[in-house]
Amino acid sequence: MAPDSKTLTAACHCQSIHFAIIIPADALPLKVHICHCSICRYIHGTPCIFHAPLPAGVAPQFIAPSGIEKLTSYNHAESQAARHFCSTCGCHIGDRSHDDGSWVISTAIFTEPNQGLWKMRTHAFTTSSFDGGLSAMFSHVDGRQLDVFNLEASLDTSKATRTEAEELRAECHCGGVSFSIARPKKGFLDSPASEGWVLSSDTSKWLALLDLCDDCRLVDGSNVVAWMFVPVDHISPSLPGDLIVGSLKSYKSSEDVLRTFCGMCGATVFYSCTDRPGIVGVAVGIMRAPEGVMAENWTLWSRRINSEDDGLKYDPDFSRALIEGLKVWGSRKGMPEVFVLPRV
Structure with a gap:
């Protein structure tokens, strides 16, 4: 590992998925978007999800006996990335882009607590939640105001x-x-x-x-x-x-x-x-x-x-x-x- 980088490890609950990512020091803390869109909610079963894009060229390096074959991938008609979750315990680890193979990773699965590793930056697609969801409960983290990102078409009334x-x-x-x-x-x-x-x-x-x-x-x-x-x-x-x-x-x-x-x-x-x-x-x-x-x-x-x-x-x-x-x-x-x- 280069001295100007940091290795983070992550694992799901059952430990079937265990991997490392090597992050350049100048890319830390990872920038997290909190997504409230209906697609993310219905895929996770949670009020919102927490994802951080990984720097270009950075991808999970699976630690044996873990491997990508122990993940289930999910695609749908509107997807721009494949969602990946543990086939045994159901833990979502993140999404991989169909276009360039880049990853956004879940910030919930790291094996060490957040000490300068990631930073909440944005509430995304809050209008899709109708009532604001958890974004109605907090607008600041550690004294910093979170940005809010929406598109005109993000209000989803389907179903x-x-x-x-x-x-x-x-x-x-x-x-x-x-x-x-x-x-x-x-x-x-x-x-x-x-x-x-x-x-x-x-x-x-x-x-x-x-x-x-x-x-x-x-x-x-x-x-x-x-x-x-x-x-x-x-x-x-x-x-x-x-x-x-x-x-x-x-x-x-x-x-x-x-x-x-x-x-x-x-x-x-x-x-x-x-x-x-x-x-x-x-x-x-x-x-x-x-x-x-x-x-x-x-x-x-x-x-x-x-x-x-x-x-x-x-x-x-x-x-x-x-x-x-x-x-x-x-x-x-x-x-x-x-x-x-x-x-x-």
Whole structure:
């Protein structure tokens, strides 16, 4: 390695994908755009994604036994680059251009925390989110104002208008996974099973939270993930015990936690754990709520982010901006200050 360069390593949760990139020192910190477009949301299952273009000539160098053959690539009719995600755990590592082979890389998968390695610069395609998504929560990181980039045609109303009042549609980008979520039903509300999963302040909505935990970050490939918690019997078509429907694949991120992702486009879809039987976390990024990414007609968001400590260790500047921004946004929207998810 030349003295005027730095080697960064990255890996997904299951370690099937492990690579290094050698970055010229004058190219650091990598410039990150936070993309809120519907394509990125539906491919990742997150409210937005975090990508940094690599300098010309820089590409992942896979470390054995890892290799590019352990990635699944996804292309679609409008794509200018192939999306790549781990075939085992579903973690997105980045995109490779069809034109010149250049890479944009996920900033969520590096093996060391952000100490001058990357810098958030831009909120991109915020109008595509309808409600601003996470860009409505923070406009500055470490005292720096982020640029905002939009195109006139970036407002995407396709598929979002299909949602009806008593059903919320969820669908990954390729359409391999598609289902509907119902509002809390009377039978559920009247049963002990509803305790803690529906707040008395609004029994028509489900609980939701943002998550900065290391496992979610490394399973999805995004710096923050969002979940809405729903009983499985409020999802149609019915889910089998293994949560595998359509093109879903499963991955156990720990002994007690099962996750699923689309095997064709890589979207994170479900999260379940053994101490919350009958309840699944549904990835908010694949929801098609007409009102916007945060699906506020369906959700009550905690004003406290899950696993704040993990986020503050990995990227303290970004995490502080989001943590504080969520508190202000949540207060303005009348969201609950905090809630504790039930466990058996």
